[in-house]
Amino acid sequence: xxxxSNYCALFTVVVLLSxxxxxxxxxYQLEAPVQSMVLEATGYAVVASQPGSSYEDKLLQAMAASxxxxxxxxxxxxxxxxxxxxxxxxxxxxxxxxxxSQVQGVIKGAELVxxxxxxxxxxxxxxxxxxxxxxxxxxxxxxVSSRLKWWY
Numbered sequence: 217x218x219x220x221s222n223y224c225a226l227f228t229v230v231v232l233l234s235x236x237x238x239x240x241x242x243x244y245q246l247e248a249p250v251q252s253m254v255l256e257a258t259g260y261a262v263v264a265s266q267p268g269s270s271y272e273d274k275l276l277q278a279m280a281a282s283x284x285x286x287x288x289x290x291x292x293x294x295x296x297x298x299x300x301x302x303x304x305x306x307x308x309x310x311x312x313x314x315x316x317s318q319v320q321g322v323i324k325g326a327e328l329v330x331x332x333x334x335x336x337x338x339x340x341x342x343x344x345x346x347x348x349x350x351x352x353x354x355x356x357x358x359x360v361s362s363r364l365k366w367w368y
Contacts, residue, residue: 252347255293256329259286259340263333278338279331286340287323294344295321325349 261281266274298318304311325348329341 252345255290255344255346257286257289257293257342257344259283259289259342261285261338262336263338264336275333275338279340282331282338282340286342287326288319290323290326290342290344291319291321294323294346295319 259282261278263271263274263278266277266281268274268277296319298320300316300318301314303313323344326342326344329343331338331340333339
């Protein structure tokens with residue numbers, strides 16, 4: 217009988233102590249690296265192939281296209297590129313080969329280095345110092361779940 221009461225007491229102590237466990241939250245603080253990376257990107261657009269009735273219209277379209285290309289290249293360096301590829305073959309002969317790429321990201325704080333016409337191209341060069349990324353205003357983060365813990 218004494219062993220049964222000892223087991224009951226031990227079980228009670230284990231149950232009570234397991235209720236004392238807690239959830240720990242670890243908070244991290246961003247620190248600037250000792251040496252920051254400076255990303256550079258160059259965007260190109262052919263002036264003559266742009267839509268427009270006059271040279272000036274084509275030039276404006278090329279300016280916008282080259283700037284967009286430069287920002288895309290910066291996003292590739294900062295966030296990476298997502299690739300999807302598929303191939304199909306029929307009797308060991310390649311019938312279709314498809315590769316798609318996608319870049320998605322937000323670029324803030326990029327500095328325009330130069331914009332100029334070089335031959336038939338309009339060229340835009342951008343520079344982004346990654347040390348500035350820590351000092352830019354951050355987007356507001358919303359919680360994934362609004363569920364509250366019972367101990368709050």
